[in-house]
Amino acid sequence: MLWPFELHRSYHRRNDIHARFGGQQQGGISTPANAPGIFIFTGHGADHVGYQDVFEADGSFRYTGQGQLGDMRMISGNRAIRDHVQNGKDLLLFQQTKRGGPVRFEGLYVCGGWEIEQQPDMHGQPRQAIVFMLVPQNGLSIEAVDLATETPPDLPLVELRERAFQAALASDEASPRVALANVRARSKAVRDYVLARAAGVCEGCRSTAPFLTTMGQPYLEAHHIHKLSDGGPDHPASVAALCPNCHRQAHFGADQVALNEVLLEQIRIIEK
Template sequence: MEHFGYEIVHINKLANFEIGQNYSRQDDIHRIFGGQQQGGISTPANQPYVFIFTGKSGAEFGYEDGWQDNGVFLYTGEGQVGDMEMSGGNKAILEHTEQGKEILLFEATGKGKPYIFRGKLACQSWDEVEGPDRDGATRKIVRFHLVPKENAHVSEFGAVEYVPPKGKTLEELKQKAIQAGKATNKSSWKSAPKEYRKRSKAVKDYVFARANGVCELTGKPAPFKRKDGSPYLEAHHTRQMSDNGPDHPRWVGAICPSVHREIHFGENGEKLNEKLKKILHELEG
């Protein structure tokens, strides 16, 4: 079909980009996943990703992105003239966790040249600052505080040292988890990494409490108990086949370790993952 000018998009294809490697925006990103081929934010339909692009050329439009000493990446929203609004690509970044999407950052190396993949990020918070637009007029600029996702090897199969919360009802844990999935308007980005860790734990607290010691995929009791006596289950992010995906109750299930590994490494992994998605949809909507 490509020979006739049609775009072929692979639905929910896993993005196996390697940090530090070069990629063609057209061939390696849009030809495979779709999405807007121009601009700094690309939001392909039917894909669990928001692609964002940064580079020195954005400075002329008031875009000054960059890494901070605490590991936060400050990313300027889209909109070249007038105040930036929380719509379009900006809204996609703000609500990426609720929508079950990951943010993938690419850095330009020059006009017509490849982009370097810089990693998967999560939007912890955002603020507004003043800066020039394309015409030089002062306007409000939306700035996102993005935090690198935890290393997949650390979080992939759940933390063994997990400590269950005490004295909280299931509804209280649920509300805390839902709020944790929303990026907040905060003037300072310095505490973003710490707040992100709290946010991830809030979701796990609720998901494990919701499961109540029973695998949410098989319906069987946890295979063993932790040293503290609590049932051992592992958190699985259904929107990504690595477990540093979006932290929101509707996308995360508590499952037994054996079926968890089957999802990741078994021949029926994709089918099991889809089954868990349906179960979570019934639980969380």
């Protein structure tokens, strides 16, 4: 994880988050134009009506969307959460426990779906609220061990591609169990396709994968180009299959910005 926020540490919202990355300094959903993430705030003093926000037993989080009066609509911040996968944005959740106090970083999340629920608005009138089902990205990240012990599905590339593009579309089914299953399936569909597309050759340096796994598959890693962290689903046109060297370089190299731009352009041509 390459965002400069540590899990469960407290930050000053304006100085530590917005001064550095931009985005609206008020409200529950902050959508900076030039950072690869969306900042979500829950709890007191976030000008956020989500006193119904709740962590489920499985770690997923029910987050009430934006809009203080009347029915909520799928616009601005709400739309940004729904479409964050296609837009290559991470979701970063912060919790404020005291009005005006610091915000605590609760981690990276993936939107697994949403539902419409009747809730009171800020005047106590019943209205239709959008409730997002957010799944913690922790545990979804593409670990080397997953790649090394899996065999790819035995399907033609066109079919894997179709599945990956379909999976990247937002889903509106939203029970916690379904949301988690959605996110896992999306993540795997994108990874299966990207590895098949690479066909054992690194999409960065064009070298053959450095070794075969115990399952006899060429070893490459899935890299999410737009995001600061890997893991969770992403659009197939912004995920590259890289050898371990290129992958480290894409995250830590002095030339990482240029390298990521080249990768994006190459994949754009392939996926056109």
